[in-house]
Amino acid sequence: MPTPSTSPGSRPFDRVLLIVLDALGVGAMPDVHLVRPNDVGSDTLGHVVRAVGGLSLPNLERLGLGTVAPNAGLRVDPAPISVHSVNGLGYKGADTYLGHQVLMGSPVPDTPEELFSAVRDDVAAALRAAGHSVEPASEGLPALFVDSMMVVGDNLESDPLQTYHCVGSLDDQPYEAILAVGEILRSVARVRRVVAMGGYGFRAADIRNCVELRPTGQSGVNNVALGLYTSNYVVRHLTRGNRPDVQVPTILQKAGYTVELIGKVADVITCEGAHKEPHVLTRPVIEATYASLGRVKCGLIAVNIQETDLAGHDQSARRYADCLIMADEGIGRMMGMLGPRDLLIITGDHGNDPTIGHDKHTREFTPLLVWSPTIRPKGIFMRGTLADIAATIAEIFAVDAPEIGSSFLDEIETD
Incomplete structure (x- = not known):
């Protein structure tokens, strides 16, 4: 394996932990009445919180989840500790596979569509x-x-x-x-x-x-x-149709950085040479992430917590809320494992509103929460595509840019 192309002193961070809370939508995108009329009125997070009579997610709230989704019913922290915003999806539809291709920096694969x-x-x-x-x-x-x-x-x-x-x-x-x-x-x-x-x-x-x-x-x-x-x-x-060579995990792997893919992302993203653990249930995904943080010294750890999506398909707000509580607890422990040379990015890939009246994904904005122990918190403008996350990760490690996306690294300042 080649050695990383930059020395530690020239990188702003040595590790990026990317957590995708599958189907964590924070409100319908403005085009749903035209392209997905069944999703009109969807608000996965807000409807889950209201359906279960309120929800406490102390770590995600501290990071600013309630701030970027102020109508969701979560606590709105007056001083969130992250760089925070929301993402447009950057692709048509609402799909985990498509969302992850864009999230990692490539356009939606051009493959036939047929029954x-x-x-x-x-x-x-x-x-x-x-x-x-x-x-x-x-x-x-x-x-x-x-x-x-x-x-x-x-x-x-x-x-x-x-x-x-x-x-x-x-x-x-x-x-x-x-x-x-x-x-x-x-x-x-x-x-x-x-x-x-x-x-x-x-x-x-x-x-x-x-x-x-x-x-x-x-x-x-x-x-x-x-x-x-x-x-x-x-x-x-x-x-089928993946284009790994223009996606940030493969770009990092070829540059000599460690890449670990945990949860559903291990299945839907192709990256030869990456460590993969395609767990489904939330607890094994969280435990695998702890282990990954214990062994990865420099590179990308990408995690998908899938069970929220399954709860959406099952149209169970209670199960969705319980999964969020478990994820929040795990994220809190992960934050305690991160140092000033680490960056945490939390987002979603679409929505899956369990109260909307159908069992499919919903086309919604997703949160963007970016944190490091020494980060200067602030709100930033909405990102138009999930691909901006891939572009930012590539700039952090000074590797080739993925095919699509614009970096927001200039918005991330540390003390």
Whole structure:
């Protein structure tokens, strides 16, 4: 591995800890009435706080979360300790995969968008050629029932035309069997993402009974009705169209810096040579982050806390709030592990309002909270795209800029 291209004295910081609180939206973007009318009125954070009768997030509030979302019902700290603002998403739609590509500094991948029905026959042929049994999941629907144990089709909780899934019970089979079918699906599918999903507490017949055809033309498993997202959920995201060479993790890795990806980001971002831990549940993600802070001396630690997003899909404000409380406690401990040569960046990738009346993501602004023990706190103008975070990280380490984004490093001053 090459040595880092800058000496410690020439860098403003040695480590960046980037935490993405998945689906932490702070209010609908102004174009939703035109592009996503079902998201009009969405406000994930504010609606969660009100639905549970109030919420205390002392560390995030101290950083300024209540300040950048003053109508959310959190405590508004009169003197937040971070450089704080909000982000526009910088991409069309509201999607974790797309959001993370932009967040790491590349445009949305240019890949075909199509329903599962467009590739159904090709998928069935590939599965049969690999020795799997295949039949319709339900009469007249495109989704497929594979090996009498799992369903392959459109992912109903994602926007149409972008994501397929393979859903199976871990009480019926090992997760490796679900993943193997998911990988065959990935080999045929042209869309951006294939999700291989497994959970406990239901069986193959339950999965089949939850197959639906939506008005959008999507045909797949209603994972919310199945209870998948509350069942010690296991998942892998198999992606296509990534452009790692123009994204900040790969740029840093090639320059000799350490890169660790923890949580969902380990699946949706490609970075050869990075340490990856694709945990799903909040506690393992937080524990893995503590361990990463104990071993990484110089470089990027990127973390996705996913369970808030699952709570949004499950339309459970209480679960969302409980995940935020756990994340807040973990962030507080992480802050205690950071020194003056460390920078913490907290953001989201979209919203997922559990009270909006549907089980999909919502197109919302996300918070931007930037902190170091010696930082000079201030509010800054809204950033137009999540990609500005990647550009800032690249400037910190004096490496090549990612393909998109404008750095705000000049807004970050330390004593």
